[in-house]
Amino acid sequence: MSTTVLPVKTSGDVRRFLELPWQLYRDDPLWVPPFRRNQRELAGFARHPFYKTATSQAFLATDSSGRAVGRILAIDNPVHNQQHGDNLGFFGFFEATQQEGVATSLFAEASDWLRQRGRDGIRGPVSPSMNYECGLLVDGFDQPPTFLMPYNPRYYGEMFEAAGFAKVQDLFTYTGLVREMKSDNHDRLAFIADKVLKRTGVQIRPLAPFRIRQEMKIFRDIYNRSFSEMWGFVPLSEPEVDHFASDLRFLVVPNFASFAEVEGEAVGIQLGLLDFSPIIKAIDGRLFPWGFLKLLFGKRKLKRLRLISTFVVPDFQASKGIGPALITRMIPGFESWGIEELEFSWVAESNLPSRAALVRSNTAITKTHRIYEKPL
The missing domain is CATH 3.40.630.30 (Gcn5-related N-acetyltransferase (GNAT))
Structure with missing residues (x-):
């Protein structure tokens, strides 16, 4: 089944982007939904002070029937690059089904958007920076997430590595x-x-x-x-x-x-x-x-x-x-x-x-x- 990835532009696109986790996790008893209003702000669809200095572009993946099957937010955060002397772009709010090609297509679109802004590397997930929810869960899937901590399926790690991503830092919970x-x-x-x-x-x-x-x-x-x-x-x-x-x-x-x-x-x-x-x-x-x-x-x-x-x-x-x-x-x-x-x-x-x-x-x-x- 083919996958199409397009920029989020309309109010309908925004709604489908934000509601996708409810679709993907509906049978997962450990998943905890985010605050809905908070997610709208952090993803850049409503006013939030992070975006006084940063810019972003959301992308939504759909299958041949038009059903939403994935999402990603590409983030350009100049404050990070000024702080560390880097030239990185970032991504966050990643979600995807296991359908072949969904994750790689999403990563490709986010990468192209950041490349067009002169960035030479991509790091994540951060939603939308290290001061908010960040990191992909790779160990500890037996408990629900605590307040303001991220959660995801086990297979996401395999998707990241298949797309050419490598570990740069682990974040531990004690x-x-x-x-x-x-x-x-x-x-x-x-x-x-x-x-x-x-x-x-x-x-x-x-x-x-x-x-x-x-x-x-x-x-x-x-x-x-x-x-x-x-x-x-x-x-x-x-x-x-x-x-x-x-x-x-x-x-x-x-x-x-x-x-x-x-x-x-x-x-x-x-x-x-x-x-x-x-x-x-x-x-x-x-x-x-x-x-x-x-x-x-x-x-x-x-x-x-x-x-x-x-x-x-x-x-x-x-x-x-x-x-x-x-x-x-x-x-x-x-x-x-x-x-x-x-x-x-x-x-x-x-x-x-x-x-x-x-x-x-x-x-x-x-x-x-x-x-x-x-x-x-």
């Missing part, structure tokens, strides 16, 4: 049980962390929910400073952080976000987000009219937390113990809420200090997402 975080080993680490805090004068405080926008601006400053040398890092813009704050202000639990401060200046942060995936699945990704209320009032029943990587500014990264202190000071909040399981995601393969710290904290790798690349 999982641990709260009860094991209070083991003798962890108590020893907490003792060491407390000594470091006393020596450096660092104070730990929770997030202030009534000034979430100001807190997110602090988060942006720490994130951009602490990750500036990290593989694949792209700085977050102020409008992007404002957008995050607007989306997350009712979902963030203050006790699950900690700031490390020295003389009132923030030098580190640990941000945790409840795993809303079970509720998102129940509301089918629709926030309105009742989905938002179900998220807001159902969150107290959630017992799994996703901890986004610990961020410490360069001047204090040598003061080992700030990262563990941020987490250990959050444990009483985990216990009072009833959190049973913690997921640390994601952690880059090349981030050896963070990986070593997580192993010492009684966690283990439970999932691997992969970033691929190939020359154009």
